[in-house]
Amino acid sequence: MLKGILKWTGIAVGSLLGLLILTVATLYFLGSQKINRVYEVRPATLTIPTDSLAQARGRHIAETQGCFECHGKDLGGEVFSEGQPFGNIAAANLTSGAGGIGTTYQTEDWVKALRHGINRENRPLLIMPADAFAKLSDRDLSDLIAFVQNLPPVDRSFPERQVGFLPNIISNFNEQLLAAPRIDHSVTSIPEVVPAANVEYGRYLANLCMACHGENLKGGIVHGPPGTPASRNITNDPENGIGAWSESDFRKVLNEGIRPDGTELDPMMPRLGQKYSEQEMKALWLFLREVNPLDSQYAQK
Ligand code: HEC
Ligand code: HEC
Numbered sequence: 001m002l003k004g005i006l007k008w009t010g011i012a013v014g015s016l017l018g019l020l021i022l023t024v025a026t027l028y029f030l031g032s033q034k035i036n037r038v039y040e041v042r043p044a045t046l047t048i049p050t051d052s053l054a055q056a057r058g059r060h061i062a063e064t065q066g067c068f069e070c071h072g073k074d075l076g077g078e079v080f081s082e083g084q085p086f087g088n089i090a091a092a093n094l095t096s097g098a099g100g101i102g103t104t105y106q107t108e109d110w111v112k113a114l115r116h117g118i119n120r121e122n123r124p125l126l127i128m129p130a131d132a133f134a135k136l137s138d139r140d141l142s143d144l145i146a147f148v149q150n151l152p153p154v155d156r157s158f159p160e161r162q163v164g165f166l167p168n169i170i171s172n173f174n175e176q177l178l179a180a181p182r183i184d185h186s187v188t189s190i191p192e193v194v195p196a197a198n199v200e201y202g203r204y205l206a207n208l209c210m211a212c213h214g215e216n217l218k219g220g221i222v223h224g225p226p227g228t229p230a231s232r233n234i235t236n237d238p239e240n241g242i243g244a245w246s247e248s249d250f251r252k253v254l255n256e257g258i259r260p261d262g263t264e265l266d267p268m269m270p271r272l273g274q275k276y277s278e279q280e281m282k283a284l285w286l287f288l289r290e291v292n293p294l295d296s297q298y299a300q301k
Contacts, residue, residue, distance in 0.1 A: 031167070031168035031170070031171040031172045034124070034171045034181065035123070035126075035168060035171055035178070037123065037180075037181075038121070039124070039180060039185060040185075041116045041122065043112050043115070044111055044115065044138065044141075045107075046111060046141065046142045047142065050146065054142070054147075055143070055146050055150055056147075057147075058144045058146050058148070061140055061143060061147070062144060062147055062148070064275045065132065065136075065208065069270070070127075071091045071092065072091070074095070074152075075093075075095055076097065076100070076155075077091055077092050077100070078090065080127060084165055084166075085164050085165045085166040086166045087162045087163045087167065088158070088160060089126055089127065089161065089163070090159075091127075091128070093156045093158070094148050095151040096151070097153030097155040098153075098155040098156075099155060099156050099157030099158065100153065100154065100155075100156070102149065107145060110145045110148065111141070113130065114130060114133045114134070114136070115134045115183075115187075116183060116185055117130030117134065117179035117180040118180050125178075126163065126177060127177065129211050129223075130179040130180070130183065131179040131182050132207060134183045134184075134187070135190065136207075137190045137193060138190055138191070176221070176223050196279070197279045197282035199286050199287050201280075201283040202283035202285070202290075203287045205280055206284060208272075209284075212231045212268075213234050214231070217233070217235050219232040219233040219234065220233070228266060229268070231269070234288065234291075235291050236288070236289065250285055250288070251281065253269075253273075254271065254273030254281065254284075255273035255274060256271065257269060257271050
C-alpha cells in the first residue's frame with residue numbers, strides 16, 4: 001500500500017518536474033532566439049562634423065540622453081553584471097583608450113548601436129535604451145557621434161561579453177531588455193527639428209520621455225532593476241496625469257524630483273531640468289500642455 005502511494009507520488013512529482021524543465025527549456029529557447037537574432041539593417045551614411053561647436057552640441061545631447069549615467073562619468077564604461085545568472089554585460093568603454101570601442105568603431109557602427117540598438121554583429125544590445133536615441137535627427141545623431149569620437153581616451157577593459165541564463169528567460173516577458181525589436185529599422189533619415197521654444201520641438205524632445213512613459217505618455221512602464229516604480233501618467237489628465245499642475249510644479253519635478261505634494265521621485269526619473277536649457281524646458285512644457293488626455297494619438301483611454 002505505502003509502496004504504491006510512494007510510487008504514484010514519485011510519478012506525479014517526476015512529471016511535474018519534467019513539465020517545469022520543459023517550460024524553462026522552451027522559454028530559454030524562445031528568448032535566446034530574440035537575443036541572438038541577426039538584424040538586417042542599412043545604417044544611414046552620416047557625415048560627421050569636425051567643428052568644436054558640433055562636438056559641444058553632441059556633449060549636451062549625451063548629457064540629456066543619459067549616456068553618462070550608464071557608461072560612466074568619463075564614458076570609459078561600467079560593469080553591469082559579471083558571471084551567471086545574468087552573464088558578463090558591461091556598458092562599453094566608448095573612448096579610444098585600451099579596451100574602448102573607439103579604437104575600432106566606424107561611424108556605421110555608431111549608427112547601428114544608437115539608431116538600431118544592435119552591436120557590430122547586428123545582434124541586439126541588452127539594456128541600452130536605443131529606442132529613445134533612434135528618434136534623434138540626422139543632425140543630432142551626427143553631433144553626438146562627433147562628440148563620442150573625440151573623447152579623451154580612458155584605459156578600461158571588461159571581461160568578454162557573454163549573455164547569461166537569465167536574460168534569455170526575461171526577454172520573453174520584459175520588453176525593456178532589448179530595444180531592437182521595438183525600433184522601426186526601415187527609417188534611414190530623420191530631418192532636423194529646429195530648436196525653438198515651441199510645441200514642435202517639445203514633441204521631438206519628448207521622444208526621450210516616451211522611452212519610459214510610453215508612446216502615449218500614460219506611464220505604467222517599469223524600466224530598471226526590480227523595485228523600480230512604474231513610470232507615471234504625464235498626460236493632461238487632471239486626476240491621473242499632470243493636467244492640474246502649474247509650470248513651476250513641472251519645473252520642480254524636472255529640476256529637483258519633488259512633486260507638488262512634497263514627495264520625492266525615484267532616481268529612475270532623471271533630473272533632466274538640471275541639464276536642459278531654458279528653451280528646452282519651455283518647449284517640453286508647451287508640448288505637454290498640448291497632450292490632450294482624450295486625444296486619440298496620445299493617451300487613448
Ligand atoms: C540605461 C543604460 C544605458 C544608457 C542610458 C546608454 N547605454 Fe550604451 N550601453 C549600455 C549597455 C548595458 C551596453 C552593452 C549592451 C550589450 O553588450 O548587450 C551598451 C552598449 C553601447 C554601445 C555598443 C557597444 C558595443 O559593444 O558594440 C554603444 C556604442 C553605446 N552603448 C553608446 C551609448 C551612447 C552614446 C549613449 C547615450 C546616447 C548610451 N550608450 C546610453 C547601457 C546604456
Ligand atoms: C529612464 C526613465 C524615464 C525617463 C527617460 C523619463 N521619466 Fe519621468 N518618470 C520615470 C519614473 C520611473 C517615474 C515615477 C517615479 C516615482 O514614482 O517615484 C517618473 C515620473 C515623472 C513625473 C512625475 C509624475 C507624477 O505624477 O508624480 C513627471 C512629471 C515626469 N516623470 C516627466 C518626465 C518627462 C517630461 C520626461 C522627458 C523629458 C521624463 N519624465 C523622462 C521615468 C522616466
